[in-house]
Amino acid sequence: MNTTPLLEIEHLTITFPTGSGPVDVVRDLSAVLDANRTLGVVGESGSGKSMTSLAIMGLLPSTARVSGSIRLNGQELVGKTDREFRTIRGEKVAMVFQDPLSSLNPYYTVGLQIEEAYRSHRGGSRRAARAVVLDALERVRIKDAARRIDHYPHQFSGGMRQRIMIAMALCLEPELLIADEPTTALDVTVQAQILDLLAELQQETGSGMIFITHDLAVVSQVAEDILVMKDGDVVERGTAEQIFSNPQAAYTRSLLDALPRIDDPFEELRGTAR
Amino acid sequence: MVLYLLRRILSALGILLLISLFTYAIFFLLSPDPAVLICGKTCTPERIDQIRGQLGLDQPFWVQYWEFLRGLVAGRSYGDGPSAIDCAAPCLGFSFQTNESVTNMITSRFPVSATLAIGAAVLWLLAGIGGGLLSAVKQGTWWDRGAMMVALGGISLPNYFVALILQYVLVVQLQILPFPTAVEFGENPLLWFQSYLMPWLVLAFAYASMYARLVRTNVIDTLGENFMRTARAKGLAAPLILRRHALRPALTPVVTLFGMDFAGLLGGALITETVFGLNGVGKLAADSIAKNDQPVIMGVTLLAALFVVFGNVIVDILYTVLDPRVRVTSR
Amino acid sequence: MSTAPSQLAIEVDTVGASPGGGAPTPARRVISTLRRSPAVVLSVAYIVAVVLLAALAPVLASITGWGPYTYDPEAINADLGGIPIGPLGGISAEHWFGVEPQNGRDIFARIAQGAQVSLLIAVSATLVTTVVGVVLGMVAGFYGGWADQVISRVMDFLMAFPALIFMIALLSALPAGNRPALLVIVLSIFGWPYVARVIRGQTMSLKNREFVEAARASGAGNWRIVSREVLPNLRGTIIVLATLAVPGYIGTEAGLSFLGVGVMPPTPSWGQMIASAVGWYTVDPMFFLIPGTFLFLTVLSFTVFGDHLQKALDAGDAA
Numbered sequence: 037m038n039t040t041p042l043l044e045i046e047h048l049t050i051t052f053p054t055g056s057g058p059v060d061v062v063r064d065l066s067a068v069l070d071a072n073r074t075l076g077v078v079g080e081s082g083s084g085k086s087m088t089s090l091a092i093m094g095l096l097p098s099t100a101r102v103s104g105s106i107r108l109n110g111q112e113l114v115g116k117t118d119r120e121f122r123t124i125r126g127e128k129v130a131m132v133f134q135d136p137l138s139s140l141n142p143y144y145t146v147g148l149q150i151e152e153a154y155r156s157h158r159g160g161s162r163r164a165a166r167a168v169v170l171d172a173l174e175r176v177r178i179k180d181a182a183r184r185i186d187h188y189p190h191q192f193s194g195g196m197r198q199r200i201m202i203a204m205a206l207c208l209e210p211e212l213l214i215a216d217e218p219t220t221a222l223d224v225t226v227q228a229q230i231l232d233l234l235a236e237l238q239q240e241t242g243s244g245m246i247f248i249t250h251d252l253a254v255v256s257q258v259a260e261d262i263l264v265m266k267d268g269d270v271v272e273r274g275t276a277e278q279i280f281s282n283p284q285a286a287y288t289r290s291l292l293d294a295l296p297r298i299d300d301p302f303e304e305l306r307g308t309a310r
Numbered sequence: 311m312v313l314y315l316l317r318r319i320l321s322a323l324g325i326l327l328l329i330s331l332f333t334y335a336i337f338f339l340l341s342p343d344p345a346v347l348i349c350g351k352t353c354t355p356e357r358i359d360q361i362r363g364q365l366g367l368d369q370p371f372w373v374q375y376w377e378f379l380r381g382l383v384a385g386r387s388y389g390d391g392p393s394a395i396d397c398a399a400p401c402l403g404f405s406f407q408t409n410e411s412v413t414n415m416i417t418s419r420f421p422v423s424a425t426l427a428i429g430a431a432v433l434w435l436l437a438g439i440g441g442g443l444l445s446a447v448k449q450g451t452w453w454d455r456g457a458m459m460v461a462l463g464g465i466s467l468p469n470y471f472v473a474l475i476l477q478y479v480l481v482v483q484l485q486i487l488p489f490p491t492a493v494e495f496g497e498n499p500l501l502w503f504q505s506y507l508m509p510w511l512v513l514a515f516a517y518a519s520m521y522a523r524l525v526r527t528n529v530i531d532t533l534g535e536n537f538m539r540t541a542r543a544k545g546l547a548a549p550l551i552l553r554r555h556a557l558r559p560a561l562t563p564v565v566t567l568f569g570m571d572f573a574g575l576l577g578g579a580l581i582t583e584t585v586f587g588l589n590g591v592g593k594l595a596a597d598s599i600a601k602n603d604q605p606v607i608m609g610v611t612l613l614a615a616l617f618v619v620f621g622n623v624i625v626d627i628l629y630t631v632l633d634p635r636v637r638v639t640s641r
Numbered sequence: 642m643s644t645a646p647s648q649l650a651i652e653v654d655t656v657g658a659s660p661g662g663g664a665p666t667p668a669r670r671v672i673s674t675l676r677r678s679p680a681v682v683l684s685v686a687y688i689v690a691v692v693l694l695a696a697l698a699p700v701l702a703s704i705t706g707w708g709p710y711t712y713d714p715e716a717i718n719a720d721l722g723g724i725p726i727g728p729l730g731g732i733s734a735e736h737w738f739g740v741e742p743q744n745g746r747d748i749f750a751r752i753a754q755g756a757q758v759s760l761l762i763a764v765s766a767t768l769v770t771t772v773v774g775v776v777l778g779m780v781a782g783f784y785g786g787w788a789d790q791v792i793s794r795v796m797d798f799l800m801a802f803p804a805l806i807f808m809i810a811l812l813s814a815l816p817a818g819n820r821p822a823l824l825v826i827v828l829s830i831f832g833w834p835y836v837a838r839v840i841r842g843q844t845m846s847l848k849n850r851e852f853v854e855a856a857r858a859s860g861a862g863n864w865r866i867v868s869r870e871v872l873p874n875l876r877g878t879i880i881v882l883a884t885l886a887v888p889g890y891i892g893t894e895a896g897l898s899f900l901g902v903g904v905m906p907p908t909p910s911w912g913q914m915i916a917s918a919v920g921w922y923t924v925d926p927m928f929f930l931i932p933g934t935f936l937f938l939t940v941l942s943f944t945v946f947g948d949h950l951q952k953a954l955d956a957g958d959a960a
Contacts (some may be wrong), residue, residue: 093543118548135544138536142635143558152554153544188634204544262558325801333810340814466941467890470899471915471933474922482923577803581896587917595806596900597815607810612804622801 047104076259094121130205134217136197140189148187172203194224403605422592427575433514442525464519528560573621577614684942698753708745709754730927763890774836782844796834884947
C-alpha cells in the first residue's frame with residue numbers, strides 16, 4: 037500500500053483583509069484523508085469549513101492569504117496559480133455544492149453542463165462525451181436519462197438537480213470528492229436518498245470524500261473521521277465513534293445535545309418550544 | 311406557442327385600438343375647430359359648413375372615430391360625387407396645412423428616421439456592450455472608473471445640449487464637419503455620412519451610457535452567481551467561463567431593453583431630428599405640433615404606438631427563445 | 642469585492658462582527674456611509690445650492706438689480722443684431738452670467754427663476770407619482786384579484802404608450818392656462834406606473850413574509866398590516882425611487898420646454914432657455930452653455946445621490 041495519503045493538510049491558515057484589519061477564517065488546520073475514506077467537517081456557518089474546501093480547489097477570492105500546506109497525493113497545492121489549478125479542479129478534485137438550483141446555469145441543458153466538464157479535461161468529440169454523460173446520469177439514477185439529458189435545470193426537482201451535480205462531479209472519476217452541505221437544501225426523504233447515493237458511488241470508485249455539514253446527524257451516517265470547527269479553529273477531532281460516545285470539547289457536546297434522540301420522551305415537547 | 315403568439319398579437323391590437331381612441335378623443339375634445347383652421351383667413355360661414363360636411367366634422371364623435379378606423383383598414387373617400395377625394399388604406403387623412411396625404415408624408419420621411427435609428431443603434435450597442443463588459447471584467451481599475459464616469463455624464467446630459475456643444479465645437483470652431491444638410495446618399499455619400507454623423511453620435515452617446523451601466527451591473531451580478539463557481543470548480547478555462555456562462559445570462563435582459571429602445575426610435579427621434587434639422591418622422595411630429603396639424607399628429611402618434619407595441623411583442627417572443635425558463639411557462 | 646462568492650461575505654461578516662458597541666440605526670448607518678463618499682457630498686452641496694438659488698431668486702434679483710424679465714438695452718449691441726456686449730456673452734460685474742442676445746435680459750436672474758420653475762415641476766411630479774404609485778402599487782400587490790387585474794392592465798397600457806410623443810401632442814392641444822400645473826399632471830399620468838410596478842412586486846413578496854403572517858395571526862386588520870408592517874419595509878425603495886425620479890422629471894420637463902410645449906416664454910425654464918439659445922449658438926455659445934451646465938449638473942447630482950443611496954440601502958439589506 038502507498039504510504040502517501042490522498043490528502044494531507046498541515047497548519048492551514050486562511051486570512052482575509054477586512055476594514056477592521058486581517059481576519060483569520062481558518063487557523064492552523066491539519067487533517068489527513070485516505071482514499072476510500074470520508075472525513076466529516078462539522079461547524080456552523082462562519083466556522084471556516086467552506087473556506088477550507090475552497091482552498092483545496094484553489095477557488096478562494098484573490099484577496100485571501102493562505103499559509104501552511106495542502107498536499108494531494110504528495111503534490112503541494114498551496115501557491116499554485118489559477119492556471120495550474122485547472123488541471124486539478126474537476127479532474128482530481130470535484131465538488132458538489134449546497135444549492136443545486138443556483139449552482140447550475142439556467143441557460144444551458146444539464147447535458148451540456150456535464151459534457152463541458154468532461155471535454156475540457158479529456159477532449160474528444162461531443163458524441164463520445166455525450167455517451168459518458170448519459171452513463172453518468174444513469175449512475176446517479178436519473179430515470180429516462182436519454183431524454184432528460186436535453187432538459188434544463190429548472191425542469192428537475194431539487195433532489196434530481198443534486199443528482200445531476202453529483203453526475204457532473206463523478207464523470208471525470210476524481211480521486212477526491214468534496215461535498216459542501218449537499219443535502220441542506222433538500223427534503224428529509226430526499227436527503228437520505230442522496231446520502232445513500234454518495235456512499236454507494238464512493239464504494240464503486242474508491243475515491244476519498246470530504247463531507248461538510250452543520251448537521252451532526254447527517255455526518256454520523258457518512259463519515260468515519262470527524263473534525264469539529266468553530267470560528268476558524270478545530271475544536272475536536274476523532275473517529276465518528278469517539279466523537280459520539282465521548283465528546284471532549286464543550287462545543288461538540290452542545291451540538292450533540294441539540295440532536296433529537298429517539299429515546300427521549302420530551303423530544304416533541306422541546307421541539308415545539310424551540 | 312401558436313396560441314401564445316395569437317394571444318399576444320390580439321392584446322397588442324387591443325392596446326393600439328385604445329391608444330387610437332384616446333388620441334382621437336383628446337383632439338376631438340380639446341382642439342379648436344379644424345374647419346376654421348383649414349379655411350384660413352378669407353373665410354365665410356358657408357365655406358366652413360362645406361368643409362365640415364366634407365370631412366364629416368358635423369357627425370357625432372363615435373361616427374367620426376368609426377370612419378377614421380374604417381379609413382385605416384379599408385380606405386375612405388371624403389365628400390361625395392365627382393368632387394370626392396379618395397384616400398386609400400391605410401388612410402390617415404390629409405394635412406390641414408398642405409393637403410398632402412398623411413400616409414405619404416410619413417412614408418416619405420420614415421427612411422430618415424430609420425437611418426438615424428439603425429446607425430445610432432450600431433454605435434451604441436458596440437460602445438455600450440463593449441464598454442460595460444470591459445468595465446465589469448476590469449472592475450475597480452482606472453478604465454472602469456473612467457468609463458463609468460463618462461457613462462454617468464451620458465445619462466445626465468440632455469441630448470440637445472450635447473448636440474449644441476458638438477455642433478459648436480466641430481462645425482463652428484474646429485470646422486471639421488459641414489453644417490448638417492438634408493442630402494440623399496446617392497447625391498453625395500460623403501456629405502450624407504457627415505450629416506448623419508453627429509446625430510448618430512449624440513443619440514448613441516445617451517443610449518451607450520445607459521447600456522454600459524446596465525451591462526456592467528449584469529455581468530458583475532452574474533460573476534457572483536453560484537453557477538460561476540461551479541464552472542470554475544469544473545476546471546473550465548477562463549475565456550470559456552466568461553463567454554458561455556457569464557455573457558448569456560448577463561446580456562439577455564439587454565435584448566428586451568434594446569427592442570423597446572429601437573422600436574421607440576423608429577417612431578421618430580423628436581429632439582435629435584429637430585436639433586439637426588433631419589427631415590424624419592420625429593421632425594414631422596414636432597413641426598405638425600407647432601402648426602396644430604391634427605391629422606399628422608394623430609398619424610405619427612399612432613405610428614410610434616405601433617412600433618412600441620409590436621416591439622414589445624417581438625421582444626416577448628425573442629425572450630421565449632433566449633431564456634429557457636420562460637420557454638416552458640409560456641406554453 | 643462583489644466578485645467574491647456570496648458565502649464569503651457572510652462568513653467574514655459573522656467573524657468580523659464587532660462584539661458590543663450598540664448597532665447604529667439603519668438610517669444613521671446609511672447617512673454615515675453616504676457622508677464618506679466625496680461624490681455624494683459634492684452632489685448634495687450642489688443640490689442645496691440650486692435649491693437656495695431657486696428659493697432666493699427674488700432676493701438675488703433685488704441684490705443684482707436685474708429681474709428675470711427686465712430688458713437691458715445697454716448690454717447688447719443693436720448694430721450687431723443684438724449680441725451681448727463684452728466677452729463670454731456679456732459677463733460683467735453687473736450681469737454675472739451675461740445677458741440674453743437681442744433683449745439683454747439678465748441670465749443669472751433667469752437661471753435662478755428657471756431653477757424655481759424646473760425644481761417645482763419636478764418635485765411636484767415626483768410627489769404625485771410617488772403617492773399615486775405607492776398607493777395603487779400596494780393595493781394591487783396586497784389585495785390581488787380584480788384590483789390587481791385592473792391596476793396592472795392600466796399600467797401595461799400606459800407603459801406601452803409612446804409617452805413622449807403623446808405628452809407633446811397633449812400639451813400642444815391643451816389651452817395655455819397654467820403651464821407648470823399642466824406639466825405636472827401630464828408627467829404624473831405617465832410616471833406613476835413605473836413606481837407602482839416596483840411597489841406592487843415588493844408588496845407581493847412582503848405579504849407572504851413571516852412577520853406579516855405573524856401580525857395577521859395576532860388579529861391585525863388589513864389596514865394595520867399595510868401601515869405597520871408593509872409600508873415601513875418599503876421605505877427604502879420609495880426613497881430611492883423618488884430620488885431617481887426627480888432628475889428624470891427635470892430632464893423631461895426641460896425636453897418638453899425645449900420643444901416648445903412645456904413652460905411658455907417669457908417664464909424661464911432651463912430647457913426653454915436652451916431652446917431660445919439654439920438660434921444664437923454660433924455667435925453666443927454662453928447663452929446655451931450656462932443653462933445647459935446647470936441642467937446637466939442638477940440631473941447628475943440627483944442621479945449620483947440616488948445611485949449611492951440605493952447602494953447603501955442594498956448593503957444594509959444584505960448584512
